[in-house]
Amino acid sequence: MQARQSLEIRQQQSLALTPQLQQSIRFLQLSTHDLDQEISQALMENPLLEREDDFAAEGESVPQATEVPEQDALPSLMEWPSRSPLREDDDTRLEAPQEDTLRDHLLRQLHATHAQAQERALVTLLIDDLDDNGYLSMSMEEIVDWLPPELGIEADDMLCALRLLQSFDPLGVGARTLSECLALQLRQADAPTEVLACAHQIVASHLDMLASGNTARLAASLGCGRELVQAAHALILRLEPKPARNWSSNVAEYIRPDILVRKVRGRWEALLNSAALPRLSVNRQYEAWLDQAGADQAMRQQLQQAHGLIRSLQQRGSTILRVAREIVLRQPEVFEYGMDRLRPMRLRDIAGALEMHESTISRATKRKYAQTPWGVVELNTFFDTAVGSDGDDAASARSVRGRIARMIAEEPVGSPLSDGRIAELLEAEGIRIARRTVAKYREMEGIETAQRRKARAAVTA
Structure with a gap:
């Protein structure tokens, strides 16, 4: 039998997480204030960009461009800065800016790693998704679903990028929950092995019990002594539940409606x-x-x-x-x-x-x-959830809260409406709501109980 060779040509299409796509994702989530800062930075770095309103203020005409001979123009063009501070070949990228932000701080650490281009792009997306406390606002699945499927990004790719981000300073950044944030910090904590193990157990499954202050019950649940639990508690108290706390700006942001x-x-x-x-x-x-x-x-x-x-x-x-x-x-x-x-x-x-x-x-x-x-x-x-009835007649939680506040504001002096009575009145309006939910909404509106309102009315009468 004679061996036969063949040449097969296959056409395969693949997409990359391009800088254009990253920039579009980032710009969409920026506030107007943050976007202005991005634009100002871009205008300084790229001399080809110009802000139109800088040249044509209201009521002013746009001056005609002065004719410049080509020979005089080219030397100035050659002197323009040719490197962006985020390019991989830029040796100045690790220098801290005068007004450092958490994003700048994390990006410098990212550029100091040997991560591949795709992983670097994914970590940048995660950095851009961090909230003011340093937590991720979206799950890995949501981010993967949101990216174009043609990119072929899977959950494992995002998890690898997440692990890299979570290795950066400040400790705990990139966490998805308080439990994960504290656990990330415990990995670097300096404490006896038994104390660390106990602290890990607490932050993994018993934070609610820890918050209740019942040390004896917590010790019984963990199967260890109260002294060990107290030592673990003291260790947890030294951790930072909001890793981005020191990076948050204290300057009030002026809101311009979009x-x-x-x-x-x-x-x-x-x-x-x-x-x-x-x-x-x-x-x-x-x-x-x-x-x-x-x-x-x-x-x-x-x-x-x-x-x-x-x-x-x-x-x-x-x-x-x-x-x-x-x-x-x-x-x-x-x-x-x-x-x-x-x-x-x-x-x-x-x-x-x-x-x-x-x-x-x-x-x-x-x-x-x-x-x-x-x-x-x-x-x-x-955006708000439905309360009470279903279908087109459903009311939002916010509107129900407002209705409860108005009912209490209009109640007879000295005869305040109880939470149960408010629930009955709302049901008569077609809004089915439990008494405890009325109490919850009342408290969210900062309104006292019926008994306290009655007592206050009696004092001021």
Whole structure:
């Protein structure tokens, strides 16, 4: 039998977690204040970018560009900085900026590792998902589901990236729960072996019992002595439950609404607030010079980054506007009568209507604000669970809380409504709610019990 050889050509398509995709994800979750800082940094690093409103203030005309001979222009172009501070070949990337942030601190540690490009990109995504306390706001499964399936990113890939992030300083960063945050810190704690083992058991399964202060019951559950439990407790108290505490800014953030809700021809509509949307462009004359001069790779990369940043800004604005319009469409009574008329609405409702992932809706509404007739409201405030009845007549938890507060405000002096009586009145309105839930909502509104209200009325009578 004669051996036969064959040549087979296969075409395979694969995608990478590109810088453009990372930037789009990051921009979507930034607040307007943080986005302004990102833009300011980009304008300093990339001379091809310019902010349009810097050159055309309201009431002013745009001055005509001065004609510059090509020979005089090219030397200044060659002197432009050619390296971005986050490029892998940049030796200055480990230098701390004057105003360091947790993200800067974590990125410098990431760039000091030997992680591959994909893992580095995934860790960057996780860093961008950290909340103000240093915790992840999304699960690994949610992040994987949110990424384009063509990338082929699996849960194991994200877990590897998470383990790398959790090895960084400050200890406990990247945790998904308080238990995990404390456990990460215990791995580096200096304490006797028995104390460490006991502390690990407590943070893994007995934090609630520890918080109750019943040391004897906790010792019995763990099968060890009270002295050992007390030593483990003392060790846990030295840990930091909020790893990003020292990195949080104490400066109040000025809120500029991303969305303006206006009534146009009898209908409520959502509009983008142009004052909160940075207007950037690429300097056309410089871009033309680059084409004529045959610019080097570094300059062309800056040009590509400039166009990519503008596209990311446009995509961010488009996504936020689509989500806001769907919210306004589903909650017209809120803008007409107030937040007490809020109807039950979930992230999945908007995600299904817009054919987006729930995590995209979450990013597009977190720290994004709308100017409404009733003030500036964060977009994620419009999401609330249903209480009582089902279907179209269901009320939101927020509206029920408001109804309870109004009922108590209108109750007869000296004859306050008990939680049970409020539950009965609500049921008569078609809202089925338990007495203990009434008590919970009353406490959330900062309202005293019926007995205390009655006693207070008797004193002031």
